[in-house]
Ligand SMILES: Cc1cc2nc3c(=O)[nH]c(=O)nc-3n(C[C@@H](O)[C@H](O)[C@H](O)COP(=O)(O)OP(=O)(O)OC[C@H]3O[C@@H](n4cnc5c(N)ncnc54)[C@H](O)[C@@H]3O)c2cc1C
Ligand code: FES
């Protein structure tokens with residue numbers, strides 16, 4: 001049986017018909033064409049499918065689209081402001097070489113955006129814990145950690 | 160990896176949820192952080208899912224003098240931020256990653272009853288209880304104490320057609336301290352072994368001491384170590400002797416992550432640390 005649901009994705013209401021078993025990650029990618037959200041392990045371990053649900057980071061591979069009918073979702077496509085510039089977190093990742101192949105990046109960007117919204121000046125330890133649920137096969141994490149601290153600086157400058 | 164098809168039910172109130180469960184005997188979907196991985200890996204294929212996320216009145220988090228009542232849809236992250244119980248707060252910080260805790264529920268962790276999970280050990284060491292409801296012409300409720308609730312690895316006393324509506328974590332008494340120590344390969348992974356402890360200190364002397372272990376038995380292993388340390392001041396009680404009792408009670412197994420012998424060693428070390436820390440906190444709170 002199909003269900004008709006509405007998701008507010010990156011500020012726009014999107015109506016879509018999905019079977020109950022449709023994962024939010026697949027709904028975003030296949031039904032809505034938003035392929036910025038990546039899918040790696042599909043059991044909650046790698047973190048690359050992380051999106052913001054009502055502002056909080058969640059695994060889109062461990063959420064059914066029907067469960068979040070009516071909710072606001074922000075994907076990596078929605079992080080940059082409308083004027084075409086990158087968000088402070090995105091700029092910091094570019095500046096600090098916080099990515100190589102980029103597969104893990106959408107998940108890191110969503111996780112870090114939420115982390116800094118809640119804790120604008122995290123300690124080294126808090127950064128490590130904050131990104132502990134995201135795996136990266138390329139960078140060795142050091143530049144990602146630097147990027148999180150740099151993003152905190154950029155955000156503070158913008159205030 | 161995609162979940163198998165199922166019929167989806169999204170009841171709005173408790174009566175509707177219980178009637179649906181009585182009728183279709185489906186699986187309850189709470190935060191989905193354990194159930195959806197199992198569906199994605201096709202380790203489970205229920206015909207019906209009853210999603211309780213929209214059921215009104217299950218999201219209560221109530222603290223009283225006696226303890227904390229946690230409703231079925233209270234997320235780990237919300238219970239952690241509310242800081243309603245020192246041992247529960249400590250344990251929640253050890254459950255998975257912050258992102259998983261934004262969806263996972265406290266009650267879901269209890270019902271899921273993973274032997275390596277932290278929250279069942281907390282409920283067990285505190286002698287807490289879970290409230291279960293089912294439909295039988297009306298709402299029928301029963302309370303199950305922790306010692307009867309965890310029945311085996313990934314098995315709890317919840318019967319088909321039943322919904323766990325809340326869990327109750329008793330408050331620590333005056334002079335009661337707690338601690339939770341574990342060793343995991345990576346931050347946020349299930350632990351190789353862990354121990355939580357509750358120690359009460361009365362008039363400068365240890366009065367009671369209990370520990371519960373995770374990851375070293377089919378269900379949380381609860382050990383009363385009062386006989387080894389009661390009646391002594393916390394500074395010179397025999398914590399090593401008490402920890403040995405905990406270590407001897409553990410039933411660890413080998414797996415790819417660690418040998419049984421290493422797990423047993425860890426339990427001894429972690430138990431001594433947890434008991435000492437709990438006693439120190441109890442002494443400070445009692446003073
Ligand atoms: C990467 C990762 C790491 C993790 N690490 C840890 C860890 O270190 N420690 C740990 O403890 N857990 C860990 N978990 C699992 C934990 O996060 C789960 O959230 C939790 O065990 C289940 O809660 P839930 O609300 O998500 O339940 P669900 O996944 O929705 O349900 C789990 C089971 O309980 C049943 N159920 C749930 N709620 C009820 C209810 N109210 N009444 C009746 N039945 C119910 C369901 O039918 C299902 O069988 C991890 C998960 C992931 C993905
Ligand atoms: S794809 Fe969701 S956590 Fe890996």
Ligand code: FES
Pocket residue numbers: 098099100101102103104105135136137138139
């Ligand atoms: S940049 Fe390649 S996985 Fe992280």
